Amino acid sequence: MSAEFTLVFDAYGKLVVTLADGTQHVGALVARAFPIATPDQCISILSAEGKELAWVESLNDLPANERDIVAQALQGREFMPEILRLDGVNSFSTPSVWRVQTNRGSAQLVLKGEEDIRRLSATRLIVADAHGVQFLIRDLPSLDRHTRKLLDRFL
Known part of the structure; x- marks a missing residue:
């Protein structure tokens, strides 16, 4: 997965996705396809306009630092107390x-x-x-x- 894209937060706290071809997408979003049934699988990384940039089958497919970035981005987006x-x-x-x-x-x-x-x-x-x-x-x-x-x- 890391060969397809890299993830970082910029100085303003926005998620930046850099694709394999070098294009950068600032303000990207991360969304779970099935947030309750399979929260660690089927995760989409979207541009600020909503276009899918990458698909992650499982968080375990990502290197540890990018897994942490995805988790942090999801935590900021999702709020569902149990x-x-x-x-x-x-x-x-x-x-x-x-x-x-x-x-x-x-x-x-x-x-x-x-x-x-x-x-x-x-x-x-x-x-x-x-x-x-x-x-x-x-x-x-x-x-x-x-x-x-x-x-x-x-x-």
């Missing part, structure tokens, strides 16, 4: 305010309606709050009983 526990809800009708513990700390989210809870698989859910933040429930059966009981009221 719900670990549901502490409480103010109402079982919507809209309702949920108090949750996430992998990024305590949070509150406003659920506008049951349609804002989407099932990705039998065990994975995405909960979209009123402010557009999406929360991930990675493994529903692994959550504590109290959390599952509260969630069942909305599913």
Whole structure:
């Protein structure tokens, strides 16, 4: 992979991709094709205009320094806290305010309606709050009983 392109951040924090032919693309973007199912595979490197410059089958295909750059670029682009526990809800009708513990700390989210809870698989859910933040429930059966009981009221 490194023969096809190189990655660096410029002095302004923009991602710069240099292709094998020497052309540089400033302000490039990195996007996962399947951010939840396979976060370390199928990664696209795009120009600022959205044209695909390179495709990475697996982060492990990249040298360590470029893997770190891709991870840093993705972290700046993606924000999806994972719900670990549901502490409480103010109402079982919507809209309702949920108090949750996430992998990024305590949070509150406003659920506008049951349609804002989407099932990705039998065990994975995405909960979209009123402010557009999406929360991930990675493994529903692994959550504590109290959390599952509260969630069942909305599913």
